Amino acid sequence: MTALSSDNCSFQYQLHQTNQPLDGNCLLFLIILGKILLNILTLVMRRKNTYQNFMEYFCISLTFIDLLLLVNISIISYFRDFVLLGIRFTTYHICLFTQIISFTYGFLHYPVFLIACIDYYLNFSKTTKLPFKCQKFFYFFTVILIWISVLAYVLGDPTIYQSLKAQNVYSHQCPFYISSQSYWLSFFIVVILFMAFTTSWSEVITLIQAMRVTSYMNETILYFPFSSHSSYTVNSKKILLPKFIICFLGTWLPFVLLQVIILLLKVQIPAYIEMNIPWLYFVNSFLIATVYWFNCHKLDLRDIALPVDPFVNWKCCFIPLIIHNLEQSEKPISIII
Template structure:
């Protein structure tokens, strides 16, 4: 009985390893993207209705669409394995290439998205008149398309990124992905601001938590904060509002804040195509809205100013006492949190 030389056995083993590993990697990538898309859909489904009034809302929808498009492309390439479309030959190598390009694109989007969202909230808060719904939708659509095209063009045209893609193409397995530093800096910044704000208004937060009442207002269940006299409120408006914003924000996003602390503490390396997701963007969105409220404390008037709508955090309870100080007598509390 003849046996192959040791070198041939090693070569055969290596070839088999090379043949089966891409399938395992593609299957794992498919599951990761499928899980991310399900999470995106669930998050978009859980938001409050009629909140598509700002840039961040439309961008979250566009991100969910790009994730779905990437999953479809990966599924088609994995199924056909080797095919030609419009004169371009697609193989399983393009699964890794496309995901790398998307990772770079997502990784460079954090700062631009946050900057545009800040400008959007500032303009919506300061200008007295608003565009019609159709004009506003068209403006956001064009802005998002321009943003995606600009960042994608930068990724494909940047010498550093092109060099990285060529270098990584030498590695068939495992397929390396870009780890964004923008998200880390953004997370550290938000956690730092939350920590400073919590330390600054710790006593007020404890007092509020002990005195919060759950009541109904206009057929909606809200938190009711005890209201001080008008003169006392105006003298300490920013400090009092800060404590209310902290209670509302942490009451909604505390699990996500804890997750960010764990990720940053353990220095978990998350690929950019996973890290940029809809729940993360809504978390940042709530933080930005709270920041806008605090900086514009002197303008908060529910009659003359249209406040930004948050899909998850009900900020209304922070401002209702400004116009209805006797709400506690008008509405019967459902329960009292002690």
């Protein structure tokens, strides 16, 4: 079994070496605790009328895994050296478990992105109509399967095993895996957003100047004025793109700027921190917008099942195309200048 090198491996693991002693378990405990609180806060802040989908189930499972890791760290930190089921646990296992979780999280970005994309496409095309209970079981089974598959890959990969085994010799060091998947996925999303904004920046500025905050069906929304020259199907991508950009950036602009800073400064964030629920919901909103924009020619805008997002209200993009007399039926709340 050979050591890890860039010459004999088809892919390269990026390990962020830190001279972090295992006595710093309190800091690791606080970091994971803060991440769990952030995940729970994000779940509480989401809109409650969202339908069941793969991303929702995976976000809940991620919170459970983080909580399980926190409990393990707490137990080992408290007892320090004990035997359970014939296995001796010491403070070294805190680093080992966190490393395994980091590798597992680091390899989950692409599979979760792909499965969520397929899930939204199938829901949009309505090719599969499963009963509600069967759909819940299917999502639950898919989430369990993806966790087991990635964990089995991490534990069975020789190079990962060798890197974990080497830390048993140099126990004063506790390196954590830096995921290249999250970097390239973030780079891809930022580039797509930049290209979309560049191609329609004039329309975006015009809509921002003309849009208003109004009330529709007892819900506060952004109202984009309807153009008399537009139609229900012709050039609908051109019509919807600036509206999608405004709705997306209006919700996720701070997170987009954070991703730009991370990319420009090449900040190395351990995978056990980087895989979090705010990041997943950010990717989720991007996927919803992408799927509906590419398939907008299939939409019957007069009888549309609007996309449901835990944070972004995509209804604002479609209401002007569905109801032209909204100004007469609903009284505007305010005007944005």
